[in-house]
Amino acid sequence: MTDLPHALELRDIRKAFGAVKVIHGIDLEIEEGEFVVFVGPSGCGKSTLLRLIAGLDDPTSGDIELQGKRVNTVPASERGLSMVFQSYALYPHMSVRANLSFGLENLNMPRAEITRRVDDAAKLLQIDQLLDRRPGQLSGGQRQRVAIGRAIVREPIIFLFDEPLSNLDAELRLQMRVEISNLHAQLGNTMIYVTHDQVEAMTMADRIVVLRGGRIEQQGRPLDLYNHPANRFVAGFIGAPQMNFLAGRLEGRTLRLDCGLTREVPVAVPGKGEAVSLGIRPEAIGVSLDGQGDEVVTVRNYEQLGAITYIYAAFANGETLTVQQAAQIPLERGQRIGVRFHTETFHIFGPDERALEMQS
Amino acid sequence: MSLAGSLMLGLLLAWGLGGTVWLLTTRRYRVTQVPRFAMDLLGFPVELAQRLFGRGGVPYALLLPNMLIFGLFTFAPMILNFYVSFTGGSSIILFERPWVGLSKYVDIFACESYLVPKTCSNAGYNFFTGLYNTLWFVGIQVPIMCAVALITALVVNRDIKGRGFWRAMFFYPVMLSPVVIANIWNWVLHRKGVLNAGLDEMTGALNALAGLSGFDMVMTVLLAIVLMVVTERALRAGAEPSTAWTALFALILALLTAWANPLSLLDLSGSLWLGLALGAGLVWLVAAGHRSARIAIMVAAALAALMLLSIQFSTVFDMGRYRPNNWLVTPNTGWPFFWLVFVFCWSHMGFYMLILLAGLQAIPRDLYEAAKMDATRPLRAFTRITLPLVMPTLTVVIVLSLIRSFQIFDEVYLLTGGGPGRETYMIVQNIYEVAFTNSQPDYGQAAAGSVLMAVIIAVFTFFQLWLTRRQSEL
């Protein structure tokens, strides 16, 4: 493993636009064939990071290595990467075929080779009957395919995707998500995908890199992030609906929540009465309609989706709680219901918002 | 071949040969890619800049040709102008021109009174005559043209049929060259030209009409009926009088006042102006929705009826024999100046109308719909919505037309040649003649005139911009 160069390695990358620092030192390695998703709220620097990798912007400091070669000074066109843009950036005055072959022509590739690659890519993406149309005559999904096709024909080392699905409607987004995943399976190339949508990240990624404020908050496989978030931000960002956070104090191994609940928790280091927050996922909470349970909450609102029911409830002290139940439950607003918590599903975040280690 | 010429040749050779060698060594081209090679060769300096300095060098390479021409043919002459204005003689070679200091300026300002060019030296007489004529011209022409352009734009912007046709028709003269325009108007305004002939026929027809027996009575009855209808229409439309009909009424009122000439009782002239003032006041009252608008219209109608009875139409319409006017040549009539203003407006109005039209069309329609829902009167909608929103465009138009009309030369030179006498002698013609048509060209004098003109234009422009800036702050 160590003797093979990484597909991409970033070392202490920093970027500032004038006085504004956007990226604060990022170290990252990406292996050959990996599908990595950069996810984070808007303004977290994920797109900037992608543009630095692409070579569209130059880092203020730090090194970018592609397959073991430092490429900081190599212009975008010579890094052997290709990128799918958020707005697709298809050349509106060229036909689909010209869009696909423009980059290859710039590389002085023989005409026959260009035709072969364009036809292959078109067949792969099922856009071969659209080759003579202009981008303006295509639907959103078709444009998306052409944009991907333009990336494919270059046969790049790494594919870069900059929020490519954000301009599509929900249904099409779902479909393209699956198609991109299949494409990855088929081509086996390294792909870096930027999105603000954690669902896309969870469903597509081999590895998720969560960014906030120009720093990496956590990286890892999707379920690892879901099950073991390193801090409160990641815990809140990954998973929908969002994790519930309840304020409380940790005295020794006793967790006293402001809403009244008290539990023994198996933290590795006993607390000294510091303020902590308990994170608990909506689906990890049990409900009893007869008001029995660990605590009683009042139903403020609820959503019946058929297979799933979301309950938005409040404790007596005003703290709110979202509960997800995989069943249809008869409810009324103002109804008082009992909720049950399971200690093994608890995530406890210390005053610095980091997750507290548990005893194994 | 001059130094600059050989320099250019060398540059072209370096570009062509160097570019070819460089491109062929760094890139491969197939035979079918000759056009592509040609384009790459054209952009060779830009490609080279990118290769040498990276992407950061590209914008400078892109700007270079444009800025080079600006530098050599706009900025350098601008500065050179000052130098030339301090030198004398008639040599074209800069180094052979003797330094004369401020004497060219002193020549211009050698006047007893700056307001009377005749008291100046020869140079000063020409300069100040040109300057005052130009100032008069600008002062009269710019407001008229901007007003006409705005009115035309407003009318074309209405929901009318064939908007494209009207717009194109008004723009057409902009496409014509000054020489063509001058020839056309010279022909129309010739002493025996079609304008004089048309006016002659019209006066003849009017005289014949006025000579008919019973003309007075028919005219009085006819106008009385028209007056009644218009008054009734103006007062009928809803609770408040209709602006459009009032405008028509005001026009008739102005004409009646001019014909009845009530001021002659006081031995004063200018009844037409009195009539126009009365009409304008009436329209304003109605358009502003004043409470006394109805009463004003009724009073004016009574007044008009009185005047109508007093008019002897046969004398009003008896114009006498028409004498053909030599429009562009007769001195001390003001006609050459008038026609200059007219022809200049005629040929340039369309351009400014288009810009104003674009400004008007940028105003969102729903603003007017909202105003309609608020029962805003049309004039109020114009002064409170249209005018403020079109103001930035209007400012641009005013500044542009100001600079443009300050530089008037072609039309004057070709239509009147500055004559009769010096009545239409403009400042650019002064510069042109001093520098290029005299047997002893006095470049220094012309340059001094140019510098002074530049100062005046700059003052005007900045004053204008300052004024509008202040307005928009208020």
Added chain:
Amino acid sequence: MSRLATFLTRTAGTPDRAERFGVTDLLAYGYLLFGVLIVLVPVAWTFFSSIKPERAVDNFDTRLLPYAQIEAEIEGQGPKPLWVHTDENGDEVLVFKAGPTRRETEVARPEAPDAVFTVPRSSLAPHETISVAVENYLDPLLKRNGQENFHFFTYLYNSVFVTVVATLITLLINAMAGFALSKYRFRGRLTFTILIVATLLIPASIILVSLFFVVWSFGIFGSLWGVIIPAAATPTGVFLLRQYMLTIPDELLEAARMDAASEWRIFWRIIIPLSLPALSVLAILSVIWRWNDFLWPLIVLISDPRQHTLQLGLTQFAGEFNTDFHYILAMTVVTLLPITLVFVWLQRFITTGIATTGLK
């Protein structure tokens, strides 16, 4: 009756929404019609005058159509104009004047040229027919009948050369400058922008004298290049193109960079095709400016008749032969014809183009 009136005065819309043709509409159309008459009548009058025979032009015949007096070959006296003589009985007879025109003029019938008789002048009217005087156009153009001083085809060539070359150079270098100012961030961008605004405020006529020195020292005085080069860089053009290019998305450029296109090729293959609307407006403006240019060509080119543009040639022609109105008018029409045809062909495009793209 009132329904009929409504029907006749309806301006637009469906029958239920039909609005009456109000007095405002009347005023508006009246104004427009009046304006168009003022614009068109002089031009039309010039055209109709230009096809009149020399005699009609010299006599300032103000009838619209070109009437020419019919001539007849009289034995021993050559061609003579014919007159219609109406005698007391109202009978008409064709005669020619056998002597000078007096109150009582001597005339004779063409069949019997020697039978001279006297008639009052007032009973004579010219015997006319409508004839288009093509020779007004053909004589100067073909250099017949002593009209050797109007080198139409030389002038036309010079004008077309100046217009086409200057427009091409203007388009190229203004587009390059506009591209640099709109799509790159670089040190000095503001300075360059301000410099270009400054040239907008320096009118050509105040640098006339020193520009003459500069052009002379470059050795292009007296040649067409002396007219082409100084006016090639236009601040209006740079701004117009810059404003338009700002609307082209940056992502397109970045996509092209990823496609290994050099900056020049991006300019040529992406920016130029996408700026075509603005470029064509500038092309039209430039054609109008260069074709109609007068003062500067007058200074630079006046000394060499072989270098005259159409405008200069026409001025010289009108100056030399200011009595031969029929030729001057014909050549005026010839000069205004090309630009009129272009205008008729492209008028919608020109007016909307200038209105929407120009000077914002």
